[in-house]
Amino acid sequence: MANRHRGEISAVLDGREWTLCLTLGALAELEHAFMAADMGALLQRFSGGTLSARDAAKIIAAGLRGGGNSITAEEAAQMRAEGGATGFARIVSELLAATFGESKTEQSSANP
Secondary structure, three states, X not given: OOOHHHOEEEEEEOOEEEEEEOOHHHHHHHHHHOOOOOHHHHHHHHOOOOOOHHHHHHHHHXXXXXXXXXXXXXXXXXXXXXXXXXXXXXXXXXXXXXXHOOOHHHHHHHOO
């Protein structure tokens, strides 16, 4: 079971529930993949509001490995999510929010 306080989320991929987490190692992997100088640059990139399928695949694969799953990037890229592209975007959004925290907009709308 995923522990949100540890930055973990649960996601259903290929009909199976997985735990994803962007550990320090997973973040380092993403810094390298996105050629980001540091975590701040990585966060800035993710906050840009655009997400390619390639980006989503890299983030989900890193999260799966950070969650303790032995899976290659190629295997992760072949997985299916409920809701298709929208489902993948939701998983990425939840994973980034669990890792970096919610935006001020999300926090204020959650606490009227």
